[in-house]
Amino acid sequence: MHRLLPLLLLLLAPALPATAQPSTETFPYPLKVDRLPNGLTVVRVPFRSPGLVAYYTVVRVGSRNEVEPGKTGFAHFFEHMMFKGTKKHPEGERDRIVASYGFDDNAFTTDDFTVYHSYGPSAGLDALIELEADRFRNLEYAEPSFRTEALAVLGEYHKNESLPELKMEEQLSGTAFKVHPYRHTTLGFYEDIKAMPEAYAYSRTFFERWYTPDNTLLFIVGDFDDAAVMRQIREQYGPWDRKLAQVTIPEEPLQKEKRTTHIDWPSSTLPRHVLAWHTPAASLTTTSAAIQAVLAAYLAGPTSPLFKELVLEKQWVESISSDSYPRRDPSLFTLTATLKDEQNRASVNDAFTRAVRELASGKVDTARVRAIQSNIRYGLLMDLEAPNDVGLQLAWCAGIFGTPDGLARHLQNISKVQPEQLVSFARRYFADNNLTVLTLTPAAGGKP
Template sequence: MRRLLPLLLLLLGTALPAAAAAPTPASDAFPYTLHTDTLPNGLTVVRVPYPSRGIIAYVTVVRVGSRNEVEPGRTGFAHFFEHMMFKGTKTHPEGDRERILGNFGYDDNAFTTDDITLYYSYGPTAGLPQLIEIEADRFRNLEYSQPSFQTEALAVLGEYHKNAAAPFLKMEEELNAAAFTRHTYQHTTMGFYKDIQAMPQAYDYSRTFFERWYTPDNTLLFIIGDFDDAKVMELVRQHYGPWDRKAAQVSVPAEPPQKGPRTAHIDWPQPTQPRQVIAWRTPGAGTSPVDAAIQTLLVDYLAGPTSPAYKTLVLDKQLVESIGSDYSEHRDPHLFTLTATLKDERHRNTVRKTLLQEVSRLAAGRVDAARLKAIQDHARYGALMALETPRDVGIQLGWYAGVTGSPDGFQRHLQSLPKVTPAQLSDFAKRYLTANKLILLSLTPKTDAQGGTK
């Protein structure tokens, strides 16, 4: 009889209660409590009470990004589909959603990364019942015509052309191509250019992509702010409960070990400043939270304003406009980078050697423990100070949950930061920031008539 009960309830139209996890309490690392439930269909629903009278943030994270695009000729669809998710349904045709949410004054947007697609709405609690209904409807019942699809595909192509006018997209493409020979991180979130050009002919595949990845068991919902929890969960069960698709299972190719240094170079056809990127393939946050915390701290330790490299290259010798890192958390092993925007091409070797020398000192065990402690305190303080609104909280929670697969991924990251020791920092550099794993990318711009690069 127990085995038949779920089926009987389903046939009678009665939803099973959500499975509730014990609340994740507030702590010094993260000052807000997470209430997490999982619906029978697999949707994870996290509510976070926040002292924002009459205001809420509504964040939906789908664990799909360019990482999931394993089929040849089908790159860029995660980003493209972010656009299509605003096209409407039979209940709310295109434009209806924007009209309703606009009347309430919601700020509404989305973004796509290598690993996740995140949607957020931010506005008055008074509109939350309508927002829940509208969001559940589009995630369950998205509709769009082939002409609408083709128009948006051309818009995405235009977005690529706009981004390609600056050096950053080309640099990302060339660095990924040098670093990854098999893994889907080889292509950017935008996708390969030839695949973007072919998108208008991929209407049928787009419907497959929606059914494959926009599923409750591949999605996490975060509601942050001022709301009645019981009423919210009643509405969530009502509108999201019938959502019954299951996420696809695909095999993301593992990247083989790198056996020696690699290089890539870009001759940029327009005047700009020379660029240098130094990169190594390092563990992902999805598999190693401690290594993710180490890399977060390494950004400031090696290239931050208190680093010797910054003092030498930016302040004293003034050889670069800036140094930094493009590191961000990923599900799978990705890249730790050091970046420099040079003032003159003649200083490239000096800049590269200076940065690599700092890495060598670190690997040799020469760690400034006091400076590391200051960076850890600053990282924690900065992360907490950045949580100024429910939207800030929701996006941070959603980002880390999407990457790690855990609703409390952000809290675990914050808890890991102060626990990193000087020995761990040195050991990480010794294991991963090595010569045989090195990838060097250089960009040399076209010079002007006077020989300058500006």
Template sequence: MKKLISLIFTLTILVFQMNLYSQKIFPFEIKEHKLSNGLKVIVVPYNSPGIVAYYTVVRTGSRNEVEPGKTGFAHFFEHMMFRGTEKYSDVEYNRILKLLGADSNAWTSNDQTVYHIVASADALETIVDIESDRFKNLKYNKEQFQTEAGAILGEYNKSALNPFQILNEEMQKLAFTTHTYRHTTIGFLEDIKDMPNQYDYSLQFFDRYYRPEYCTIIVVGDVSFNKVIYLIEKYYGDWKRGSFEPNIPAEPEQKEERSKEVKYPNKTLPYLYIGYKVPAFDSKSKDVAALNVISELLFSETSELYQKLVLDEKLVDFISGEMPMDRDPSLFRIYTRVKDEKNVERVKQEIYNAIEKLKLEQVSPKKLADVLSNMKYSFLHSLDNADAIASTLAYYVSVTGNPYSLDEFYQTL
């Protein structure tokens, strides 16, 4: 891993100078409420006639899987939460959603598990009822647990057909020796294989993290704040808070570059994956802002590196560089697929050269202004429906606990 300190410092100064007068970017009013049990509620009234997006953000992801041999349970509950309760079985739950014409799904990442429904605003009370019930009263037996655990193994085996998934898993294990970011969201294979034997632990995991103090409800759409709060208090008010706090191990400082060649059993073009240790997401950090700008300057489709490697010399199929949005220090990820194995070292050197050039040569104010403008325009352009707005807020809330961190981040850019 190489350091980007001087590069970050240079861009930090430029970003700071250009944004002395920046204003809030989120164009909608955010209203908040907190129940006595710790459950947070965020409401964004939005002109989406007859439509509401209802998100439940659980600030628990693979980061929270602290016990050895117990990885993958945050992702497991993404599946298990659709198994039903005594009041609403899985069949009844799905029947209600179908009757409402609602769209329901979930996703898991390092720091969060997010459940979301998009439905008619007229059905808001029904949605609050069935969602509160499954979060308070999820019920499943050992046989159902083992069936779902087997499905997780099938999902892992399917994803392993993609060589990049294997490469990403190896990168996590190489980059992190102690912190729980060492394992991917789906978990270590040996833990997944043992998961059918962990029924009792699954109940413990649910009891720890599916509590009001870990959750935030986000409601966006054709709704009134007062009605939403009335319904949330009515259906979630008796949800008892917990007391568990995980001890997330800190990753020791890395003092040397690490590398590994990963063999893939099937035929594939070579992938190149480079990671740099970077700080945790902080909406007010100029270093974090600079690193997000770096990802655009170096790896967007308008960058010199993309033009050279993808379009002109056609050495790679694609190239991407991403600054993560994680609660703890993580990895800036650069990855590409090289068309010919003999060019891997050349492509790697081109990436390093582009980084060095950015360190040594000041970015022109116009170019930087164009990048910042495009980043902000793209963000605003994405907020074109209730679901997209709720999804965006879910990311910021799950990482920072604060919906206004979104504005803070764009003010820092």
């Protein structure tokens, strides 16, 4: 299993007949969509890939759903437990069957959703459907196995804490957020991870609460017989009858003053500098997520004046970047610099601040905005060369937006962004009272 750090569910009528949605300029492949009576959304994408199929299961639960005190990190932890077996297929048997067909099989958890994915021969699709339906309906594991895996997750945390990125994420999130679960990382608070071996009973509650058909979308992409696949899907997943729990996610109050946080990193690495502003949740009915996607490239991409000045000309920084991927709830838009030398921190901060203020003043390069929009679209299309690529992109956007066509609609929104919207967005959100600044200074020397 691996973890990726780096778009409301459209409910179709029960037993909706499959419909082929025509290709659009933004997404070139038709989606066949059914929703079973139990709420499971099943999306099939025929793709010219003789003998190959990708199978993605999206469960819309992530660390944002961890609202109980002392129970952070469970979405990620439970991803591990989903590989532990059932009465029909005890632990290890699923792995052997999947390996016998040659499937590449894995999973990942984000703040907003969890994805299970397999990629391999169409000849093994029937077996895979039965295995997947069985574990999502009938997962079983004993307390000793649970405790063992909890220790493995603790080991994963210890491995990650040797990197400055985890500490940066923890400290930035904990400073910028005071109430919302985004204040902890997907791994969770360290004290909660240490206490996980004692939470066996809660783990069963977590499974019943979130692993439900009405909170899950399947994406099957590649070479397969659609009618045969749907017959088996209905047979295997049809009896799955749990219902999604209603749990209130705390709303983060407005930030009213600038916040700062600092990390003294105990070993050698390069200094870091991060500016982060609170921004709206992703939605397909507004252009907020699309604006932020364009803004990330506009301010920190390789065609940006910041990149030209800081990376190419003055060579003060090794890299600049922006965290802009869509999130289900209000989150952060960041500008991050990896500095070559601590002495240039103030100058880099000034350059970041100047670029944001220039944009807010109304100075915007229309031609570059249009070029960025085209680059986002064509860059995605170039990445859709295999069923696994298509499955990943569709799954990611479905996890955020909750609808099978989230990817196409998000791309359509990006194409509609107007240059003046970048200006108004910067004026509204990139204010000092909405800003959190994180700085990281390494041990003497400041070199990796």
